[in-house]
Structures are given as C-alpha cells and as structure tokens.
Amino acid sequence: MVSRRGSSGGPDPVALIEIDLYGDLMIAASSADEDRLSPDRIDEVLRVVRRGESGDGGGDAG
Numbered sequence: 001m002v003s004r005r006g007s008s009g010g011p012d013p014v015a016l017i018e019i020d021l022y023g024d025l026m027i028a029a030s031s032a033d034e035d036r037l038s039p040d041r042i043d044e045v046l047r048v049v050r051r052g053e054s055g056d057g058g059g060d061a062g
Contacts, residue, residue, distance in 0.1 A: 028042075
C-alpha cells in the first residue's frame with residue numbers, strides 16, 4: 001500500500017469541497033432549461049467572484 005504525503009487516514013478536505021462543488025454544478029445543469037450552462041451561470045453556481053467585484057453587492061468594509 002502506498003501512502004500519500006500528509007495522509008492521516010481521514011477525509012481529504014479539498015476533495016470534499018470539490019465533490020460538493022461538482023454536485024452543485026450537476027444540480028444546476030439538471031434543472032437548466034438550456035442544453036448547456038453558460039459560463040456566467042457556472043461562475044454563479046461555483047460562487048466565483050472576479051477581481052473588483054464583491055460578493056455581497058456592497059462595498060469593501062475594510
């Protein structure tokens with residue numbers, strides 16, 4: 001058996017986040033009216049925030 005670097009036997013937190021995001025994309029795709037999700041819709045589902053934009057609609061508090 002080959003052990004991974006830093007493996008503690010527990011779940012990989014990065015992999016769990018990726019699985020959750022993949023699930024969100026699958027749900028969005030299955031409920032979409034169109035054949036494909038637009039890049040903007042994918043960014044919305046994945047909660048992508050571009051530079052210069054805030055995710056809450058307001059200004060930067062600090």
